[in-house]
Amino acid sequence: MKLKVKIIPRAQQPGIEKMADASLKVRLKAVPEKGLANDELMAVLADYFKVSKSQIKIIGGFKARNKLIEIDGI
Numbered sequence: 001m002k003l004k005v006k007i008i009p010r011a012q013q014p015g016i017e018k019m020a021d022a023s024l025k026v027r028l029k030a031v032p033e034k035g036l037a038n039d040e041l042m043a044v045l046a047d048y049f050k051v052s053k054s055q056i057k058i059i060g061g062f063k064a065r066n067k068l069i070e071i072d073g074i
Helices: 036-049
Strands: 002-008 015-018 024-027 056-060 066-071
Touching (some): 002 036, 036 056, 036 066
Parallel strands (some): 002 024
Antiparallel strands (some): 002 066
């Protein structure tokens, strides 16, 4: 399963919001430095989709706010 994700780093309230175009907006507490936001994103998505972190891959936009994520097993 592939999906588009827009992240909001340094958010006050972390959470996931479904958008009208079937993408997700994910608010993260982590700062976008040294991959910390990407690590938190993968942990949040793993919890949301009830899969392990190893099943989630960032396949596009590693250093951008708009990312393309691939989740195995869904």
